Amino acid sequence: MKADKGFNLLFLVISLFLLLFVLLPLLNMILNPGNVAGAFNDSEVIKSLLVSIKAAGTATVLAIFLGIPLSYLLARYHFTGxxxxxxxxxxxxxxxxSVIGIMILAFFYGTSIGRGIEDIGFEIVDNFWGIVxxxxxxxxxxxxxxxxxxxxxxxxxxENVSRTLGASKIKTFFNISLPLIKNNLVSGSILTFARGxxxxxxxxxxxxxxxxxxxLILDRFNEYGLSSSKPISVIMIVLSIILFSVFRLVRYNKK
Structure with missing residues (x-):
């Protein structure tokens, strides 16, 4: 029994250390945010936030459109490869x-497919669509x-019952399968948005x-140091916490 208590205490101490390791830098930033009001009054900060949100939102919509068909195939079929x-x-x-950036750049400017895409007017370098x-x-x-x-x-x-009642496969997908995974779609969208x-x-x-x-945060840090970059970082932290909270709420409601 004494050994069990020692074991539990050891794991408790290690777990507490881990939680503090994550939490203390976060609390320090939130409790000492710097001039956040000044950051909100900075037009460059607002513009960068709008670009980030718009690009991440566009990428998320595209991810839903492109990703769901593959998700369905992977869940429903077993095939070689x-x-x-x-x-x-x-x-x-x-x-x-950084390697992902090099890969994308090398594809668009180093392959015939990439150059063909650029020839039809789709540019990515220093362009909103490059961010997307x-x-x-x-x-x-x-x-x-x-x-x-x-x-x-x-x-x-x-799905089989729906098909036997005369519904087509596509109608079954949109009326039965897709509505049943709405929470997964929401959580996947939040994670995709947050990652982007x-x-x-x-x-x-x-x-x-x-x-x-x-x-912009990296720019401000390199040019003006911690005091200039910290308030913008706090804004991003708050946004990330909101996204994380929504994700946790969705996952909780799924159970």
């Missing part, structure tokens, strides 16, 4: 951010995986302008 497909989707989570491309690339795994997990929880018998809005390394390489908020 399925593990390879799942691994490919997860690759953006394993590659360093980066955010979509890094956020897709979260949407696809969340959607796949949702479809796996939907009983195929429900926090991206900085790849965006610095592909589309330095128009500046997103993380890029």
């Amino acid at each position: 399925k593990n390879v497909v799942e691994a490919i989707i997860d690759i953006p989570m394993a590659i360093p951010h 491309v980066v955010m979509l690339y890094v956020g897709l795994p979260y949407m696809v995986n969340s959607g796949r997990d949702g479809f796996l929880m939907v009983e195929e018998e429900l 809005i926090s991206e900085v390394g790849a965006i610095l390489i592909v589309a330095y302008f128009p500046k997103t908020t993380p890029v």
Whole structure:
């Protein structure tokens, strides 16, 4: 019994250390935010926030449109190479951010496909759509995986009953399958949005302008130091906490 108490105490101390390791820097920033009012009155800060939110929102909508079909296929069918497909989707989570930027840039300016896309007027360098491309690339795994997990929880018998009652496959998908994974879609969208809005390394390489908020924070830190970058960082922290809280609420409501 004494050994059990010692074991529990050891794990409690380690866990407490871990929680403080995460929480203390966060509390320090929130309790000592600097001139946040001044940051909100800075037109460059507001512009960067609008760019970040708009780009992350656009990337999230594209991720839903592009990711849900693959999520459904991965959940409903077993085929040769399925593990390879799942691994490919997860690759953006394993590659360093700056490398992702180099990859995207090299594709658009070093391949015939990329040059063909540029020839029709789709430019990414120092362009809003370059930011969207980066955010979509890094956020897709979260949407696809969340959607796949949702479809796996939907009983195929429900879909089969719908089909036997005369509904087409597409009607069954939109009337039965998709509504049942709405919480997964919301959580996947929040994670995709949060991943996109926090991206900085790849965006610095592909589309330095128009500046997103993380890029502006880095600029202000390099030019003016901690006092100038901290208030903008606090704004991003609050935004991230709001997104995280919504995500946790959605996950709680799913249970």
